Amino acid sequence: MNADPQTIVFGETPLSIESIIAIAGEHRPVQLSDQPVFVQRIEQGRQQLDRHLAEDVVVYGVTTGYGDSVSRSVAAGLLDELPLHLSRFHGCGLGDPLSVEHARAVMAVRLASLCSGYSGVSRALLQQLVEFLNHDIVPVIPAEGSVGASGDLTPLSYIAATLAGEREVIYRGTRMPSRQALQQAGLQAFEPGIKEALAIMNGTAVMTALTCCAWRRAEYMAHLAARISALAVIGLQGNPGHFDARLATAKPHPGQTDIAARMHRDLAGLGADYQPARLQDRYSIRCAPHVIGVLADMLPVFRQTLETELNSANDNPLIDPDSGDVLHGGHFYGGHVAFVADSMKNLVANIADLLDRQLALLVDPRFNHGLPANLSGAPPARASINHGLKAVQIGASAWAAEALKNTMPASVFSRSTECHNQDKVSMGTIAARDCLRVLELSEQVAAAQLIAVHQAIQLRLQQGQLARQQLTGDVQTFIDALSETVPFIDEDQPLEDVLRTLVQRIQSRQWSLD
């Protein structure tokens, strides 16, 4: 069915983190499967719900009030109005809006979940989400106000509302009322039928989407940190023997082994005659694979959890597609995602700390084995007025500290809310937002350390303590690419623009590190 190989199809095979990122960031087109099994499954779910309604079965959120108001039954004449009430009373989010990329990821993740066929929603609802993604109509979703268990009710209410032509969206770069964007795109508002607003809102899509985006950045951070650490070894005249494959075999965590191998490969050009300045380097150098490797080892575990969550029915109630039975449960509870985000931010912040410690060694003549103070490249006659990377290091210390400060797990701050119906909640969305913030700060530390390792290597080359042929082809290419952005720092100059460009390059995964 799928003519355009670029198109990502929902309703057939499970989606990966990469497909979510491709939809969110690269605007890959999406479509619903037209396979009869999928079409039937979706139609059946809806018919079964209608049947329950006709038979006066009590279904939570369809014939009852929401949450703790479950014990209130809704008069038959008001049932149709109930869905829009849900999205409307949850229109109380605060904080900055999610970025366009993140809001698109949220829509894609919610669509994946609804396509699992347990939510009893119509194909028309799924199609409206497809249209929003393909026309790039992006709901403005305030980031704050979810406890992450009862789903991401409040932020997801902005999806339910905008599909229905309420609240605001970003369309063609302009913030405007959703109704106006729908009109301009030639689409109709989709007013949710019974259970449909609940199905959109009662799930973990915001935290899952944000954590998928974080996962991709964390993966790049692990590989970049390995490259930076290898360059720090070169700058500090460190000992490449710490990354010997035989050491890795003796403690074979696969992620750690991979990081050590990457570093060892990057150091292979130093040659047999190379003499390190010390027999054993300080831990931020010697143990780099042991710090970065924990993240590298946990990423596959995190991936499995995130992909299970994103392809799951994390809604309530569910409609069993085979029997049609209504299953009342708590799949909107985001405990798994909360744990992934809380853990990932800890591992990423540890890398920021590692890079900041390496930077501290590089700028300090007591530890850097013959490099100038603050790595200043000023000639001796002008050394007294030049300060090299002094302020960049101070900045990196601040960013590392802030990253570390944000590692406090969010999930341990569960609090009872909503009249004690939601008396244990995940706080997974806060964990996911923290994780993204920790990544941003860590990327800033990495940018600072990129300037430092670049400068250290240029100084070693100038001082004749390193020959260009001692750098592998990959390392030469990387240093040359850095030199397009990073100047040799001799005279004092503002480096904000350089740092910002580097952060942007890191976030767009500019350099191929494999």
Ligand SMILES: N[C@@H](Cc1ccc(O)cc1)C(=O)O
């Ligand atoms: N998540 C709740 C539903 C709910 C919806 C809206 C609320 O305001 C509160 C709770 C449940 O399924 O039980």
